[in-house]
Amino acid sequence: MVDETGLGDHLADLAASGQRFAVPLAAEQIRTRGNQRRRRKQAVQTSVGVVVTAALAVGVLSLVRLAPEPATTAAKATAPNILRFMPPTPAPGEEYASELGYVYDAVLLEGDTVQVTVEQLRTGVVHKVTMPTETLVEVKHVAGGKPVDMRLGELVGRLRAGPHWVFAVDYDGEGRIRSLREAFWLTTE
Structure with missing residues (x-):
């Protein structure tokens, strides 16, 4: 059923x-x-x-390189790498802009001016600068270990040799140097 x-x-x-x-x-x-x-x-x-x-x-x-690099030509090999110096510009609201660099080869010129060589630490760019002998320089080790303000004209003899001291170089808005400050002093004080 x-x-x-x-x-x-x-x-x-x-x-x-x-x-x-x-x-x-x-x-x-x-x-x-x-x-x-x-x-x-x-x-x-x-x-x-x-x-x-x-x-x-x-x-x-x-x-592994994806594409072979072109061979260096003789023109490229002999041409020096020249970097053009551009003075730093102050940030908005700032009076000065600074670069760190070696200052050396100081030469006293006629007309109360001093010509120095500045080699930027960051880029390695080397440039010559002419400044008045009255330019203020804050130093410590250059002056024998005591922090003092000196005039650039007083330091020509000490800065005549090759690069020994690192300075902060202060530029105004028009690219002129207003002062030098020994960088070692800036980092320890």
């Missing part, structure tokens, strides 16, 4: 769901956590693989 009410199907579904809930809850949670751990491990392995691959690619590209 065929059951037309569907009671057999309903009972089969009920039996299947009963079996599912008959399994202890802890076992189902353990399986779920295990699956989560397995997925996280796979994700980590995949991301580590991508990172290692990218690092290797960057390393190889940095070691």
Whole structure:
């Protein structure tokens, strides 16, 4: 006799769901956590693989040049690298701008002026500057270890030789030198 009410199907579904809930809850949670751990491990392995691959690619590209560099021509090899000196300009609201550099080869010129060579520490650019002998110079070691203000004309003899002292050279807005300050003194006082 065929059951037309569907009671057999309903009972089969009920039996299947009963079996599912008959399994202890802890076992189902353990399986779920295990699956989560397995997925996280796979994700980590995949991301580590991508990172290692990218690092290797960057390393190889940095070691191997993508395109050969053109050979240096004789004109390039003999032409000196000349950097043009540009005096620093004061920042808005500032009276002076400074550059750090060696000051040397001082020569007393006629008309109460002194010509010195300044070699910028940052760029290595060397330029000649002519200043009045009355230009203020703040010194410490150049003057024997005692901090004093001197006039440039008094230091010509000490600054006549090659580069020994680093100075901060202060420029006004028009590119003129207003003062020199021994840099060592600036950093320790």
